[in-house]
Amino acid sequence: MIKYSAIAASLLLAAPLVADAAPEAGDGSVSIFGTGASDKNFDGNNFGVAGEIGYYGSDQLLYGIRQSVSGSAGDDVSDAWNGATRLFADYHFGSGPALPYVGANIGAIYGDGVKNTGSAGLEAGVKYYVLDKTFINFGVEYAFLFDDGDDIDNSFDDGAFFYNLGVGFNF
Template sequence: MKRLIALTLCLAGTLPFAVQAQQAGSTANFGPSMGDREFSLSGSGSSSRKFDNTNFGISGDLGWYLRDHMIAGVRQSINYADLEGESLIDDYWNGATRGYLNFQTTDGRLRPFGGGSLGFIYGDGIKNSAFAGLEGGLKYYVLENTYVLGRMEYQWFFSRSSDAEDAFRDGAFAYTVGLGYNF
């Protein structure tokens, strides 16, 4: 078992070198330019071992490149949870609508990004409220205009702007993986 773990770590350690070599040898123009748009579709989900407690979500983004490295956009998320025996309500639906602004590196296939969002969350079993978020992630271009996306957000919720600072300590993380396209 220890040998398998060591081998896995060694192979994973070579991934950045393989990505860098692939970027250096490529003549294709990957990624967007100022004025381009992008659309991405992401998903998440989990279930208990017996599939009696399940949740899943989907998120769609539509963004515009204000500069080669800066994107502003709108993101819509919809989530569903089926929680047997947890409360009087078995099925929960909720959604979140938000605007975002992200900055990303502009060269190569692998593009780290970071930014923030501001929006509103609503639905069953939650208090409808505004939220702010910090986010970061990676895009990896598999084709000139198509990428795989991984993103993590830290969101904090508030009803009034005066509550936002105190709410930061009580935030939540959201993770997503998806595919996107520049056009």
């Protein structure tokens, strides 16, 4: 009986932590990730680090800027550095410690191992809150690549996958 009472008391004490584990309008957010990128055929791969800073305009809408720096190595790519800078907006939905999100981004990809180009894409992921303001984030993006406005029609053939796993904090 004591064992069941201890479990019930623990659950009751932990319930407020789960209920509060969500961002609120006006919160800031900062994250750091381990990243990867692959071409659409997964022949050339890059690995690196990224960071993002954002602002919650509402309880569900986060917008901000994301910067990544990566290096490439392998048989199908030359050794080089690459970077990407993207503005993003993500809509979070659900409740509880796991908050899935979908969003969009626009920016640029540049560096030694890639053609400097514009990018725009869609993204999705999930944030899992381990504490009130601390989360683990897993996300995936597909970026359509284009040199100018006329090239946007052909960008569905030219694209790249970005994926990340990291930790973040709301403040």
